[in-house]
Amino acid sequence: MIVDKSMAVHRERMIKEHLIARGISDEAVLKAMGDVPREVFVMEGEERLAYEDYPLPISHGQTISQPYMVAYMTESLELSSEDTVLEIGTGSGYAAAVLSRIVKKVYSVERIAELATSARQRLIKLGYDNIEIMAGDGSLGWPEHGPYDAIVVTAGAPELPKALLQQLKVSGRLVVPVGSYQTLQMLVRARRKSGSDFTVEELCAVRFVPLYGAEGW
Numbered sequence: 001m002i003v004d005k006s007m008a009v010h011r012e013r014m015i016k017e018h019l020i021a022r023g024i025s026d027e028a029v030l031k032a033m034g035d036v037p038r039e040v041f042v043m044e045g046e047e048r049l050a051y052e053d054y055p056l057p058i059s060h061g062q063t064i065s066q067p068y069m070v071a072y073m074t075e076s077l078e079l080s081s082e083d084t085v086l087e088i089g090t091g092s093g094y095a096a097a098v099l100s101r102i103v104k105k106v107y108s109v110e111r112i113a114e115l116a117t118s119a120r121q122r123l124i125k126l127g128y129d130n131i132e133i134m135a136g137d138g139s140l141g142w143p144e145h146g147p148y149d150a151i152v153v154t155a156g157a158p159e160l161p162k163a164l165l166q167q168l169k170v171s172g173r174l175v176v177p178v179g180s181y182q183t184l185q186m187l188v189r190a191r192r193k194s195g196s197d198f199t200v201e202e203l204c205a206v207r208f209v210p211l212y213g214a215e216g217w
């Protein structure tokens, strides 16, 4: 896969204007967002829009989230380099690629098999070798590889998915949009204090496509 080097200048502008100016300060997150070529994850013909700060359509009626939201959710996960992370909602694979630049291992689950396949192929072509993708219902997580240091859900759930809470390590963080169907959700961060003790913080209002499935809509 050929990565267009001239896009680096747009990526730098995105980091300054859309991320740093809006309060993203975690150096590892900023570096990862500067490393991953977002133009390769958007639909053909939309590359020139890749570094604008809004979501863009991918196939199957889904979206690649806006750069600021990817950075904000990633920062909210409070990651370290030895962490193992589970992402629910692979979509284009962009957020998984960003996560993979920060942590040791990323697992990602996508409900739409065609999206899972194309994201997997794209990430392999780009040389990201610490990401595994599975097609399936991510509202139930991916228990085989858990427990996880952090879990991020990139689709809106009706309530905190219990299966995902159970797949967190002690001190693990779950960041997930929770709220009403196809309207505003609240981005929340749940933290596992001990076996059955969790704290939940509200971070900000967000708008995501629905999380479908057993613990989704």
Ligand code: SAM
Pocket (backbone or CB within 6 Å): 062, 063, 064, 065, 088, 089, 090, 091, 092, 093, 094, 095, 096, 109, 110, 111, 112, 115, 136, 137, 138, 139, 154, 155, 208, 209, 210, 211, 212, 213, 214, 216
């Ligand atoms: N993280 C993606 C990226 O970087 O391109 C954007 C994700 S998009 C906003 C939300 C994704 O969640 C869609 O691809 C959708 O198919 C997926 N999704 C919805 N319900 C799901 C479920 N139960 N399990 C896994 N993926 C699901």
